[in-house]
Amino acid sequence: xxxxxxxxxxxxxxTRSSSQLxxxxxxxxxxxxxxxxxxxxxxIHCLYTSEEPISLETLISSFPGRxxxxxxxxxLVGSLNSPMFPxxxxxxxxxxxxxxxxxxxxxxxxPFVYAGCRTCYSPRILFDSILRxxxxxxxxxxxxxxxxxxxxKPSEFIDLLRIALVQAINALKERNLKSGSEExxxxxxxxxxxxxxxxLRSWDKNSNIVPLLLRIHEMxxxxxxxxxxxxxxxxxxYYLCTGSIEPITIYFPDYTLEDLxxxxxxxxxxxxxxxxxxxxxxxxxxRVTRRVDELSVAFQPLFQQxxxxxxxxxxxxxxxxxxxxxxxxxxxxxxxxxxxxxxxxWSSHQTKQEGDHQxxxxxxxxxxxxxxxxxxxxxMSAKYLLLSAFxxxxxxxxxxxxxxxxxxxxxxxxxxxxxQMSMDRKDSMAEQILLKGPGSFPLERLLAxxxxxxxxxxxxxxxxxxxxxxxxxxxSFGLTSDVLLQLSSLCNANFICKSGSxxxxxxxxxxxxxxxxxxxxxxxxxxxxxxSYLYRR
Amino acid sequence: xxxxxxxxxLRRRLCDSSFVYSAFKSTPAGNYSKLKFLISNxxxxxxxxxxxxxxxRGCGKGAVVDMILEELKDEFPEIISVVRLNGLLHSDxxxxxxxxxRQLCMEHxxxxxxxxxxxxxxxxxxxxxxxxxxxHKMIIFVLEExxxxxxxxxxxxxxxxxxxxxxxxxxxxxxxSCRLDADQLLExxxxxxxxxxxxxxxxxxxxxxxxxxxxxxxxxxxxxLPSKYVKEFxxxxxxxxxxxxxxxxxxVLSSVDNTISNICRFLYHAISWMHFESGLLTLDGFKNALxxxxxxxxxxxxxxxxxxxxxxxxxxxxxxxREQNSFNFNSIMKEYKAIQDxxxxxxxxxxxxxxxxxxxxxxxxxxxFLDNRMRSLSIEYRPVRLLLSSQELHQGLKSNSFCPxxxxxxxxHESYR
Numbered sequence: 001x002x003x004x005x006x007x008x009x010x011x012x013x014x015t016r017s018s019s020q021l022x023x024x025x026x027x028x029x030x031x032x033x034x035x036x037x038x039x040x041x042x043x044i045h046c047l048y049t050s051e052e053p054i055s056l057e058t059l060i061s062s063f064p065g066r067x068x069x070x071x072x073x074x075x076l077v078g079s080l081n082s083p084m085f086p087x088x089x090x091x092x093x094x095x096x097x098x099x100x101x102x103x104x105x106x107x108x109x110x111p112f113v114y115a116g117c118r119t120c121y122s123p124r125i126l127f128d129s130i131l132r133x134x135x136x137x138x139x140x141x142x143x144x145x146x147x148x149x150x151x152x153k154p155s156e157f158i159d160l161l162r163i164a165l166v167q168a169i170n171a172l173k174e175r176n177l178k179s180g181s182e183e184x185x186x187x188x189x190x191x192x193x194x195x196x197x198x199x200l201r202s203w204d205k206n207s208n209i210v211p212l213l214l215r216i217h218e219m220x221x222x223x224x225x226x227x228x229x230x231x232x233x234x235x236x237x238y239y240l241c242t243g244s245i246e247p248i249t250i251y252f253p254d255y256t257l258e259d260l261x262x263x264x265x266x267x268x269x270x271x272x273x274x275x276x277x278x279x280x281x282x283x284x285x286x287r288v289t290r291r292v293d294e295l296s297v298a299f300q301p302l303f304q305q306x307x308x309x310x311x312x313x314x315x316x317x318x319x320x321x322x323x324x325x326x327x328x329x330x331x332x333x334x335x336x337x338x339x340x341x342x343x344x345x346w347s348s349h350q351t352k353q354e355g356d357h358q359x360x361x362x363x364x365x366x367x368x369x370x371x372x373x374x375x376x377x378x379x380m381s382a383k384y385l386l387l388s389a390f391x392x393x394x395x396x397x398x399x400x401x402x403x404x405x406x407x408x409x410x411x412x413x414x415x416x417x418x419x420q421m422s423m424d425r426k427d428s429m430a431e432q433i434l435l436k437g438p439g440s441f442p443l444e445r446l447l448a449x450x451x452x453x454x455x456x457x458x459x460x461x462x463x464x465x466x467x468x469x470x471x472x473x474x475x476s477f478g479l480t481s482d483v484l485l486q487l488s489s490l491c492n493a494n495f496i497c498k499s500g501s502x503x504x505x506x507x508x509x510x511x512x513x514x515x516x517x518x519x520x521x522x523x524x525x526x527x528x529x530x531x532s533y534l535y536r537r
Numbered sequence: 538x539x540x541x542x543x544x545x546x547l548r549r550r551l552c553d554s555s556f557v558y559s560a561f562k563s564t565p566a567g568n569y570s571k572l573k574f575l576i577s578n579x580x581x582x583x584x585x586x587x588x589x590x591x592x593x594r595g596c597g598k599g600a601v602v603d604m605i606l607e608e609l610k611d612e613f614p615e616i617i618s619v620v621r622l623n624g625l626l627h628s629d630x631x632x633x634x635x636x637x638x639r640q641l642c643m644e645h646x647x648x649x650x651x652x653x654x655x656x657x658x659x660x661x662x663x664x665x666x667x668x669x670x671x672x673h674k675m676i677i678f679v680l681e682e683x684x685x686x687x688x689x690x691x692x693x694x695x696x697x698x699x700x701x702x703x704x705x706x707x708x709x710x711x712x713x714s715c716r717l718d719a720d721q722l723l724e725x726x727x728x729x730x731x732x733x734x735x736x737x738x739x740x741x742x743x744x745x746x747x748x749x750x751x752x753x754x755x756x757x758x759x760x761x762l763p764s765k766y767v768k769e770f771x772x773x774x775x776x777x778x779x780x781x782x783x784x785x786x787x788x789v790l791s792s793v794d795n796t797i798s799n800i801c802r803f804l805y806h807a808i809s810w811m812h813f814e815s816g817l818l819t820l821d822g823f824k825n826a827l828x829x830x831x832x833x834x835x836x837x838x839x840x841x842x843x844x845x846x847x848x849x850x851x852x853x854x855x856x857x858x859r860e861q862n863s864f865n866f867n868s869i870m871k872e873y874k875a876i877q878d879x880x881x882x883x884x885x886x887x888x889x890x891x892x893x894x895x896x897x898x899x900x901x902x903x904x905x906f907l908d909n910r911m912r913s914l915s916i917e918y919r920p921v922r923l924l925l926s927s928q929e930l931h932q933g934l935k936s937n938s939f940c941p942x943x944x945x946x947x948x949x950h951e952s953y954r
Contacts, residue, residue: 079541084552093900095841234902236835287844290843
């Protein structure tokens with residue numbers, strides 16, 4: 001979701017401006033560029049959207065596949081000044097809940113308070129943001145700063161909220177009386193919108209913020225307040241132990257194929273061409289994901305690829321041309337499907353263009369080229385340390401003694417003949433490794449293994465150097481220097497992570513987080529025979 | 538315009554809880570009359586009392602208290618002062634005492650000191666109770682979400698109920714809770730000071746329901762609406778209420794939840810479907826409202842899943858039915874690859890794509906991690922569990938039109954063997 005990227009604002013700024021940025025999800029692509037609101041003199045307007053109101057037709061046409069939901073919300077919110085029950089709008093991520101609500105309020109042109117629980121990440125900030133928006137609205141321009149009070153507890157928040165709401169509602173009423181027929185009547189209702197409501201559950205286990213906010217309408221007992229919750233988890237997630245007031249629910253289903261087609265066709269310069277592109281692309285991708293945000297990311301480079309043979313992009317494709325374009329695109333399609341969510345790096349693009357031979361050869365050749373080299377630099381001893389951590393994580397500790405002899409070298413294991421017993425044991429071991437993940441190990445074991453494999457490596461190097469006829473003093477290779485420093489830098493890079501301390505020994509245990517593919521790559525880069533050190537392989 | 542006005546009037550009624558519950562004012566054996574009698578008796582006899590109102594949510598406990606307090610304030614002006622506490626807000630004892638002191642100060646126009654200690658506040662409360670008792674004034678404490686006050690040491694409840702043991706004070710403590718065993722939660726020392734008066738609120742009976750519907754849906758004659766329209770509207774409502782199909786709808790609704798608030802939500806939904814031109818309610822509106830209230834969230838969530846996500850769910854279900862007690866993404870992938878090898882479907886995706894779909898499922902809350910302890914472990918090793926039953930999965934797959942037939946076969950083969 002695009003909202004994840006929204007940076008929590010400092011309390012000094014209004015949160016509304018962030019709320020206006022947040023709905024710029026890819027779903028209705030750049031429909032309305034939300035201008036970030038500047039601090040204007042007319043504070044009283046700050047509860048309205050800054051843009052011109054839109055008509056019902058544009059509202060509905062800007063959300064393909066959302067007409068029934070929008071009409072239902074409009075019906076339930078009701079006409080001007082009519083009280084309402086709390087609403088809960090739910091639906092999977094990237095189904096256009098937030099933007100639909102915000103646009104509906106732009107159409108209705110009524111005052112509202114928006115609080116996103118992702119940007120306001122603690123109760124205090126959430127309360128602060130709501131109160132700030134209300135106070136900014138309710139206070140008299142002449143009076144100046146009424147000052148936000150400090151509050152510690154939810155009850156103080158409720159008290160302040162009640163006061164602020166009454167103030168704001170009175171201000172609205174006054175304004176309606178004063179302006180008379182000059183302006184459009186915007187009613188005296190204030191709506192509170194809580195976005196990302198599902199996040200509240202994880203905030204604090206003991207605090208009862210969820211029942212508090214769910215019952216806020218009942219608690220305030222002000223009929224001029226409407227409450228709307230937006231949540232990506234279903235209403236049953238809020239059934240708490242002593243039950244709670246159930247809001248009226250509205251469900252936003254995930255987009256169907258036709259809806260997605262409608263969404264992607266919006267604002268296209270050459271609809272015919274894009275439609276033919278979609279007819280090729282949409283169906284296979286739809287089987288993998290139904291989220292608009294991910295699909296739009298995946299389609300962008302593919303469309304570039306699709307258009308490559310064309311000189312003029314405004315051309316209307318006929319059947320033969322469509323087929324040609326499709327043939328051109330097909331090899332890329334399977335590749336793109338399989339790294340659907342990887343952000344393509346520059347170099348892999350290059351290799352893709354070079355390896356432009358045959359349909360299925362591409363992927364494999366890419367893989368091989370990529371797998372041979374590491375795409376970052378690591379020092380020699382860090383590599384050895386990483387490998388020893390990998391070995392320590394993969395092998396059971398009891399096997400160390402049989403893998404390494406006292407001189408540090410590798411013992412040639414005698415392989416058992418494949419009896420049924422050992423086969424079974426092997427299977428269960430494999431199962432365990434799949435289930436348990438990498439094992440944890442104490443620092444001493446890591447250092448011991450590191451010592452063993454580096455001594456082997458050094459002796460190997462020496463032998464090579466003897467063969468070449470050069471004489472180097474032993475130990476000058478310095479692989480074992482500054483091991484602890486390397487370890488901490490590997491920890492920082494998240495290749496090795498600390499996992500809880502052992503209850504008996506009290507020392508910290510480590511765990512290696514890299515996968516086998518990566519370990520093999522590292523081993524290759526230093527010519528280390530990793531496979532012979534791994535148990536069962 | 539008349540229709541708009543009528544709709545607005547109906548909505549206002551539904552949202553105004555005192556109007557909704559005034560339908561049951563007149564019943565002599567109802568909780569309203571009992572509670573009112575109890576409190577007014579306590580006032581006239583100048584004694585102490587305590588009562589618990591128990592019943593499921595949405596049965597009008599709070600609304601009845603509100604109504605009675607409003608009326609008593611008119612009946613006995615200058616005598617009653619009300620202190621309201623809510624368990625959600627004031628479950629902390631010290632804070633609750635402070636809040637009581639604040640509200641008493643507000644009520645009696647005294648200066649409230651924010652800096653006063655908890656001891657000062659509770660002393661102030663006891664003093665106030667005595668003073669009020671001497672002046673023949675009544676303090677009514679309303680404790681909403683009563684069960685939440687019993688969580689800690691119950692100091693607040695003890696000091697409140699203990700203060701009421703003296704002859705000088707005059708007060709009523711009204712506890713409101715949706716837990717029927719709320720009085721069992723009290724400590725021994727608190728319970729012995731409690732009067733053990735309990736009023737049980739129950740959901741609606743059929744006759745009550747009929748009366749409530751008539752009370753809410755008929756338009757009044759004195760409203761500034763054209764009388765012809767009102768007549769037409771009311772006869773239409775009468776027709777609908779008498780309709781057999783409407784009775785069926787009501788039966789379905791009340792068999793799930795027949796509390797007053799649920800009926801109100803249903804009506805709110807239904808009147809929003811009011812026919813705009815004629816301004817009359819329709820039976821279809823009630824039907825639509827019922828279907829909106831009968832959503833099954835799990836199936837909704839399943840409907841949003843993509844094919845690949847369905848594959849992963851089926852794999853998990855197969856693993857689960859094989860009595861493998863714990864599995865994680867790696868073992869799911871093993872199963873997935875086995876299926877792909879065996880059937881050679883077109884949905885063979887790479888590891889990273891599957892991991893992403895797996896993450897989507899977690900986000901959708903169709904599956905979840907078994908425990909939150911192993912956060913340091915990467916996602917593919919953490920054990921997960923399926924939050925769906927195989928029947929639900931079966932139903933979801935069946936109702937999904939574009940789902941490949943092989944999936945259903947894979948699911949059935951394993952689970953209904």
